[in-house]
Amino acid sequence: MEFEAFTASALADYLGGIADVRARLFEDDAPADLDIAEVGDGNLNYVYIVTNAKAREHSVVVKQAPPFLRLVGKNWPLSCQRMDHEVAALRRFGALCPQHVPCVYHADEKRFLVVMQHLASHRILRQGLMDGVSYPLFAQHMANYLAHTLFHGSDLFLAPDIKKQAMSASVNIELCRITEDLVFTFPYEDHSSNVYSAALPASAIARLRSYEPLRCAAADMKWAFMNHAETLLHGDLHTGSIMVNARETYVIDPEFAFYGPMGFDIGALIANLLLAYFSRDYHGRVDGGDPRAYQEWLLEQAVTIWNGFSATFLTLWREHESRSGKRFIGTAETRVGEAYRAHFMRRLLADTLGFAGCKMIRRIVGMAKVAEITRIPDAQLRAQIEVRCLRCAEALLVQRAALTDIEQVTLLARETLLDKSSFS
């Protein structure tokens, strides 16, 4: 079947034929006109907000994956399987954390389409951070989301057979390939897809290619990404995949979901907070303001996310072992069990920081940028901020095993911010 994007009237007809969707859109199942707005970013998918024209509090989001890269067109084929991964992950994560995952009303495997909750009063976190908004609950929400999703997909919770079946079912070749290339490989090469801002010193780029400890660390993280099937990940958990308001936090767009290393999701989030932190030196001064208070707030969020994640993850782990009477390490005195838990979390923090470093570097020199960096109009200031991001990322990667708590990371970030030198 040749793929054709819906016309508005065809989409309205389609949605009207699905009882679960009608129940969301119409009052008492009474037909009404629908306003349909296409709001996708035009890269991969078609995304529509569908609203009852007479009762605008009734709305849904429709997301459809065409069998090609929308940005390029039918000449760049892309499997629609990504919608299966997204729907499966939304359902799994939604079952674990209903308060942080949009509700799925309807999924159509043949049309590569999902109808889900419209987050009408939320905005993309990245935009909020650029505007300097403080969300009082977001960090604790994300700590909770990460602890529940990462723990419950792993061998610490699932029976070995169930976990292996879940792992096998989540193999996501196409989208993992994008990450393997764009996050872990191309940024360290002289690759045609890289985009360097004009004033970024050549020495900073050379260092990414030639500094052995950094290349070894980045390759370690690539190896872990490709081999360490620890839990079901979101797989693309940057601040553009999170929607927030003062009360609520939702994680969207898990089409990159697969069984991978736990630190990858946490690291993606911390990386994006650090990018917001360093770029704040521009955005925080636009109106003659002082960026420092918000920068400290951003670091506090990283601390709250790691420490909150760690505390909740450990609680889930202890409670599960206490309830089931089975320990991952086998029966042991409490002291021994706790020693392993502490050991496990140190290793997980090191992984997290390594992935955070890779995620920062790809946003500076790789193809896909982030708005908080690209919107800095002053080329010199942008390059200075980019150099700081690269320096911090390098330290996270190379020193990841030595950074034994998240406070060390905040010290590192503050020191890097004060460093006025550039690569020479």
Next chain:
Amino acid sequence: MEFEAFTASALADYLGGIADVRARLFEDDAPADLDIAEVGDGNLNYVYIVTNAKAREHSVVVKQAPPFLRLVGKNWPLSCQRMDHEVAALRRFGALCPQHVPCVYHADEKRFLVVMQHLASHRILRQGLMDGVSYPLFAQHMANYLAHTLFHGSDLFLAPDIKKQAMSASVNIELCRITEDLVFTFPYEDHSSNVYSAALPASAIARLRSYEPLRCAAADMKWAFMNHAETLLHGDLHTGSIMVNARETYVIDPEFAFYGPMGFDIGALIANLLLAYFSRDYHGRVDGGDPRAYQEWLLEQAVTIWNGFSATFLTLWREHESRSGKRFIGTAETRVGEAYRAHFMRRLLADTLGFAGCKMIRRIVGMAKVAEITRIPDAQLRAQIEVRCLRCAEALLVQRAALTDIEQVTLLARETLLDKSSFS
């Protein structure tokens, strides 16, 4: 279909109906009487040697997996899928290393049966080592086998999509579960399946359960075994899975094959050489002999296996990247690429030694023993040797990241052999 073991005549009829098997058994396809001997160890499978009674150079091995644990009977069900894993692994490893893997003549999925090359002039390596036989080529053969099998299943060689498909196809829930329990969990618990020899000091057993660095290290290895899907492993590569003579070396019985950490196969082999090394203090003195020369030969084999494996693995890696023009880490100066290779091999040696430690410990205190230990009749001497095995294993596990070359392991083994103290 209810499973019934073949009668000799039914098996002869069955084999006579398969052209590829007839070609092996009969000269000019002329029917002849077959001698059929059941030679299985009675634990899991039925194994038959089938020989042309008139031309005994014509023979095959038939291995059949009943849908239960043969040792116990039909009340202990076990999936026959293990034969699918064994056949797939024999074919894959056979394609990579035909000189070290028995040839598959015929596989019957419905009967859970494989007909393969009869290694008529070879014996089980464990038996040969107990008799003090030196095999001049075995270590180099195993180095070669390990390098080719471990390299060619990994992301260093396979395209990411092919590797992920191979990984998913090799999920081996039932037999991995056996390893997860019997190697990585039960030996550290007060578990009913453990078997302790009479004179083993209580302090040695207590240490396995309570010494935190050891428990953390063993749990790390369990985590790696369950999560690190690096390459297609044999999965049970002890010296009972290797058949040798002075000229040839074959690896048999890969029914535990799955995608796991590379160090697991190498570690299993090194562990069994170390068990042979420590137990040599008994077997080498049986006829009033001096065990030391053969003990040194055993350590030399471990050195040759690791160093030979490492050299061949690196050569395969360099040649593949040179041929394909693609590097795992991305394009880089040779110096940088070599730095990563050295880094990768250090990490792999650490993994290898950690797995070796676990494999030694399970053979001392776990359910499944090895003959070189159980056949020591003197309870005190046996316990002394067992304590040395446990001490060496603990050091391998806890110090694995600090043992940066295989010679350090031989020094450790020699020191442990000289240590006359026992746990107190």
